Amino acid sequence: MPSKTITSVDVARRAGVSQSTVSRVFSAENHVSEATRARVLAAAQELGYQPNVLARSLTTQQSNIIGIVTHISNPFYPYIIEKLTRRLQAMGRQTLLFSVEPDQEVDDILPLVLQYRVDALIITSASLSSEMASQCERQGTPVVLFNRYALGAKVSAVCCDNIEGGRLVANLLLDAGHKRLAHIAGRAPTSTNRDREKGFSDRLRERGYANWLREESDHAYQTGREAACRLLQRPDRPDAIFCVSDIVAFGAIDAARYDCGLRIPEDVSIVGFDDLPTAAWPAYSVTTIREPVNRMVELTLKLLVERIINPQAEPVLELLPGQLIKRTSARLAE
Amino acid sequence: MPSKTITSVDVARRAGVSQSTVSRVFSAENHVSEATRARVLAAAQELGYQPNVLARSLTTQQSNIIGIVTHISNPFYPYIIEKLTRRLQAMGRQTLLFSVEPDQEVDDILPLVLQYRVDALIITSASLSSEMASQCERQGTPVVLFNRYALGAKVSAVCCDNIEGGRLVANLLLDAGHKRLAHIAGRAPTSTNRDREKGFSDRLRERGYANWLREESDHAYQTGREAACRLLQRPDRPDAIFCVSDIVAFGAIDAARYDCGLRIPEDVSIVGFDDLPTAAWPAYSVTTIREPVNRMVELTLKLLVERIINPQAEPVLELLPGQLIKRTSARLAE
DNA sequence: CACAAATTTGAATGCGCATTCACGCAGTGC
DNA sequence: GCACTGCGTGAATGCGCATTCAAATTTGTG
Structure with a gap:
């Protein structure tokens, strides 16, 4: 079996240090001397070691995965998802994509989403029953609705006015x-x-x-x-x-x-x-x-991060003004 | 702290069974009597338990996550991603989305992707150095290129002719x-x-x-x-x-x-x-x-699943014929 | 030079789950 | 009545990593 997965223990053995030290090097954490850091990195390089972020999520209670629930038939959403994904990537988080029927209640798929222990959830083009909202609440998963809002449920929303x-x-x-x-x-x-x-x-x-x-x-x-x-x-x-x-x-x-x-x-x-x-x-x-998609995206991420840090924060509804763009498909007052 | 995460141990305690039994119920696995199954499910329901699939991936060595690397500026790709995501979902797998600059070498982002222990990787709109391809190979991560191929590297590809x-x-x-x-x-x-x-x-x-x-x-x-x-x-x-x-x-x-x-x-x-x-x-x-996007998508998934089951399978290059669609933007022979 | 403080390191533990192993119990055939 | 299956269950272990705690080492100070 050539494809045995390389773990931090393997790297530790090769570098002549303990597994804890390897972990410290890859958590970009405190207090590792330059010499051992270099040895560990070299050993990791040689073995082709990549830390297993899923295993990491077990202890840190953070997956760095953000769920996005959407459907893509309206071409508005691909642009949003693209922007969100890029920004999340820059923050060191990744996008787990869920596709639903247009405007279907998202409740069917939500249990599945929660099984992936996403740090937070962005929902576009779908709505959320207040029962499911409180399920997310209980599990400590912040939810932000994008281009939707729900007055009853305790979830944040970012919306064009x-x-x-x-x-x-x-x-x-x-x-x-x-x-x-x-x-x-x-x-x-x-x-x-x-x-x-x-x-x-x-x-x-x-x-x-x-x-x-x-x-x-x-x-x-x-x-x-x-x-x-x-x-x-x-x-x-x-x-x-x-x-x-x-x-x-x-x-x-x-x-x-x-x-x-x-x-x-x-x-x-x-x-x-x-x-x-x-x-x-x-x-x-x-x-x-x-x-104002750029501002909507930024605001969505801002709310998300705030609530990841402090899950107790009250949900917010943000309404951003749209801008009238005059082109030639409509007759205008002279 | 109200949002303590519910684990299989909590469910076990409540249902008066062992953690193993809870695990068996939720792995849709063998040999659990109907009576205890019902008790466990009831307890899970009451507590709002959702199994942690990331933890599960540790022991099963399968994440059920498929990575897709793409960029979305060309509207061709949103349709593909939509289709892939839907089909994967129906198979019980999810899509982890990575966005890259158009036609950028995917090498920069690949180590990150591999950290998520995706079961397989679909790459569209980007290419892959053969060095990285062998890195995937070593880690046992099957790769399928969509609408691209690479003759040198040992990766499968599905392509229009x-x-x-x-x-x-x-x-x-x-x-x-x-x-x-x-x-x-x-x-x-x-x-x-x-x-x-x-x-x-x-x-x-x-x-x-x-x-x-x-x-x-x-x-x-x-x-x-x-x-x-x-x-x-x-x-x-x-x-x-x-x-x-x-x-x-x-x-x-x-x-x-x-x-x-x-x-x-x-x-x-x-x-x-x-x-x-x-x-x-x-x-x-x-x-x-x-x-032939539908057939391309189906074929991509077929190759993927085959190589997840048998990672030793030889990579394949599939070329599917396109169809000429005559509309009015071109003058035709009469 | 001695001793306290700061830094670096390792052993041990647990995250949530699947899985192996062993055990107990009902059922079968003699 | 007994040995024998086979099913249902629990205890124990490990997946790969972060983290705590204590030990070992270095550094700084009088």
């Missing part, structure tokens, strides 16, 4: 003199979907506008395109559509142009939400609300 | 009577980049065509767009461009339409590679080579 974002869009469309408004909402009952719609419709009502149209999609190109088709084939078709996310807006734009033969923005204005990279491409050039 | 794909494109463009061909290649010296270019240019030469144009990009929209601009602003501008990947093709199409005022495919044909979902959207409608 979706209500204000919806209001900004309502203002933009009314100011530009649109007469017939519509919203393609998200189907799942998430805080994000609700808030974007709420901000939009509240502001419309405040400004005396009623009877906007409404369709649903599920944050995917195809269902967005279909929803837009239904709207645009009505006799009283809208002259402006606010889509719950950019990916839906792409579908809506293609529906308008290629399914219905309409011009954008002359015949119909389309507004999205997120500001995906693709939204800036000239083929779409989507007017949208930009989520 | 990029050479044949390049040939298909060359045939398509010549058959349609294009007179002035160009290739936007990938900058990094990866097998994928090389093979796509090789298949394309070999076939051109075979058919007596020489002096095609060449530019480089790095599998990103922006650099693809810039490369296309350089080509299309030449006095002898090409009437067909083969792009190393779809994301580059999107940039090239926008360059043609919006930077150079050209019509597609009347003035210039654009062909991509990968068949991203976006390639089917009417705004782009990219003629492309579809990678």
